[in-house]
Amino acid sequence: MTISPDDDFAAAEYALGTLDASERATLAARRLREPELDESISAWEERLAPLAEATPEIEPPRDLLPAIEARIRGASPEAPGGAAVVTLERSVRRWRAMAIAASVLAGVLAIGFVAREATRQSAPREYVAILQKDAASPAIEVTVNLDKQELTVRPVAAQAPPGKAYELWIIDAKLGAPRSLGVIGDGPRGASLSAYDPAVVAGATYAVTVEPPGGSPTGQPSGTPVFVGKLIPVSP
């Protein structure tokens, strides 16, 4: 096992439930990308799970089962077909054309930001992340162009549940708690990446959570991310 003692304790506290909202969201996002951390959390959950046996039962309200069955019938069993997850190999130019086309259909959130000068001229300037849980699931595509000072988000066959909104977060150890980058599909917002070092922007984890319309009321992710991913450079 290569996990650090600090991460193992964080995993233990995640399983026990004592972490605060931002620590919890950070770990929930990381476990989707870090198999060793995920395994550590699962192992702790399994160690503690027998305690649930001793929980006295409480009868839930009577009308819940029909409501749950209705939701299950409404849920599509498989990932919706249609829009395929974009491949990473395609050219930036082609991506731009597709993104413009998609913006008409899906609604694109564009956030303007002022990128600091990159330390090296040869550093990658264009990044893309496909945020998803697995290859068959709907996804959200995030692209960052440091030259054009743009961050663009595009849902690919992904749609927030009725009455809810998707909110995008940037997560990096250097930032402390997750920072909101805005609600997807909510039009351009004042949220800006100007506060972030390009190295942080390029290396951070990006995650999407389900929130009330308008975004999380607390300013912190409300729950486990439904999409998560990291940026990778795209060659022009």
Place this chain on the structure above:
Amino acid sequence: MTIRGEAPGERSAGAGDDLTLLLSRIAGRDAAAFSTLYKRTSAKLYGVVARILTRGDVAADVLQEVYVRIWEKAGEFDPVRGSPLAWMATIARNRALDEVRRVRPVSLEDQPAGFEPAAEDIDPLAARERSEGLTALVDCLKALDEEKRAVVLLAYYRGLSREALAKRFGRPVPTIKTWLHRSLAQLRDCLAS
């Protein structure tokens, strides 16, 4: 400050096997199996989420989401890694914890009907019927100091954060964190031995 933990989740030796069978049928999209599973387990899972969330309306919403998730993830259940009830309770706790951290600190007002938390602290050490897994865990919990054991159990059953535990036990947050880390490491080593 304890009352007994009543009603272990699996009342007979075959109950866990039955739930495993139900989960495998649910993984094959068997709606009747899902309805049976709900009737067999919802009071247990509601007991889990309602103690953490304490607000009946929120707990009911969360319980719905938990069962939708169980329907979606039934195929991921691995009987080698624990009992069906333990697997479902973990889903329920995680969802409830996400929600309670989002909303606000645990309030002791606004309880679900039929639930009197003032009189209640769950004590798994007093549970009369225990699975093999709970027996091993209880033996290890007994090796902790009483106060440190109480911290772990309150965190597990009531979803208290480090801050809430610090207030409850009149200790600084870093002390609670140190206690938690020592207790959890001790439990891990004890369970491995």
